[in-house]
Amino acid sequence: MKLFVVFSIFLVAIYGLPFSGLNRLPETSPSDKPPCNADASNAYLDILLMIDTSSNMGSSNLKKISTTMALISSKFTIGQQTDYSTTKNTRVAVITYADQATITANFTNINSANDLVNVLNGISVSNTKQANLTDAFVKAYTVIANCTLPDDDFCPPFAYPLRPVATILFAATSNGVDLDGVDHFINVEAAFEYQTIITVNFNSADQTLTKILNNMTYNYQVNASMYNYQSSSGSLTQNLQWALLQVNCFCRDADNFVYFDTTINQYSKVAQCLGLAVFLYDDENGIEDMCTVNDIAVQSVPAFILSTEKQKFIESSYIGKIVWPNPEQSEPIYPAYFGLHKNSQGQWMFYNYNGSDFVPSNFINWGPGYPDPSHSCAVLNSHDNMTYVWESVGCEPSGTGDLLAICQAPACDTSSLACCSYCNGGLFEDKETLRSKMRKRRELKRLNHGMSIRVNK
Ligand SMILES: *[C@@H]1O[C@H](CO)[C@@H](O)[C@H](O)[C@H]1NC(C)=O
Ligand SMILES: *[C@@H]1O[C@H](CO)[C@@H](O)[C@H](O)[C@H]1NC(C)=O
Ligand SMILES: *[C@@H]1O[C@H](CO)[C@@H](O)[C@H](O)[C@H]1NC(C)=O
Ligand SMILES: *[C@@H]1O[C@H](CO)[C@@H](O)[C@H](O)[C@H]1NC(C)=O
Ligand SMILES: *[C@@H]1O[C@H](CO)[C@@H](O)[C@H](O)[C@H]1NC(C)=O
């Protein structure tokens, strides 16, 4: 293997090593929509309840929050262990905010569903109308990062969490809310790297609040808000519980495929990760290696596309996005290899996670004039910078000069830690590496409106 040093930074989609007991088995029948596991008792996320206690909330609404969370938390195993490779539990903390925010309970204060209910029943409405949501995020930062000041210099590097974090925001007013300040915490601060925001609107007559909550839950990949609920919804409890399990269905260094699930009428993540690999090696082993660089990505394979929804999601995730943190070095994300290839009998096949091949579905998207019989691999290419077509090419990246690949791997969920190589035997990667990597990833995410690409150094 010869190394082409192109840039000092290279990006790869990296997925986890399997380890005994916890790893998802290869999907028996390859699907674009493997559901996220729904066993709440095995969840291992951190839940931050952020409760607006300004006078707009009203005490009957606080009661409703308490009864709703009592029902939900009884399904989860509430505890304090952070290392989910050994003990899976859900941690809960409560932050209330009016003109100022207060950490009403940190993770160590709540050890059971009962503790949570006691904390929630002890909350009362304040007499101020103002709601300083930015301050709530400042306090949340200190809870998640386990430190006292919301400043990198004062938060020790070991404080960065690698547990998925769900913030459920129960909001009753836009009065005093500074969206730019909140946006900074949602999109810039590394402590919130694995945070997902779930919102419950207690004041739909407040149009500014409605806009703010839409903004906070907006997902650029599907051009829609997700996990954004009304307090009056008859299925609020059910929806919040489902959303928490969605948060516990995640990809470390890539993005879950998201589609509109018509059975529940909501956008839904599936237990499958998509990521971009940028290949800097002239590799004799061809495209399969593009998704398994660094010996970490045992279960990562060039992506298969079996449905229009996944094709569209890949288009909206990658076309027109930036590969390198420096926009001047950017290049369009096409052509990019994916999993379509010819087997030894000359049939077009996709790679399965377990190394075997399988036949494509009815969804076939060859561009005009393709496939060329002399080719054995395929790329996603674009001629309009908006849609991808499938085009056949040679299988050697060094021969074609196409050094990008769209890869996929199983996600982590309550039944699996498949996405996370360093979860085994400790939650923390090398601290400084992690810190610097997170900064670069967030920078790219900002440039790319939410698409994460792994930055590997
Ligand atoms: C891989 O999984 C498929 C089922 O999807 C199975 O038919 C095949 O035998 C497996 N191959 C290997 C090498 O385990
Ligand atoms: C949690 O709050 C208690 C006070 O209720 C405090 O003594 C403890 O230090 C806090 N723990 C952390 C990790 O901040
Ligand atoms: C809201 O909280 C932030 C962060 O603590 C603070 O900087 C800001 O001054 C507060 N805003 C108001 C209006 O009190
Ligand atoms: C939080 O920080 C304290 C020291 O400030 C430490 O003793 C404790 O173990 C930390 N908790 C976690 C979960 O990292
Ligand atoms: C959300 O608000 C932030 C801060 O004002 C803004 O930069 C961003 O573009 C908004 N996003 C959407 C989807 O409206």
Ligand SMILES: *[C@@H]1O[C@H](CO)[C@@H](O)[C@H](O)[C@H]1NC(C)=O
């Ligand atoms: C996103 O959705 C809005 C409607 O919700 C629509 O007006 C807009 O054209 C969509 N943008 C794209 C890029 O599809």
Ligand SMILES: *[C@@H]1O[C@H](CO)[C@@H](O)[C@H](O)[C@H]1NC(C)=O
């Ligand atoms: C593709 O479209 C994006 C906007 O979606 C734009 O920023 C980019 O410059 C376009 N690239 C090319 C090669 O036209």
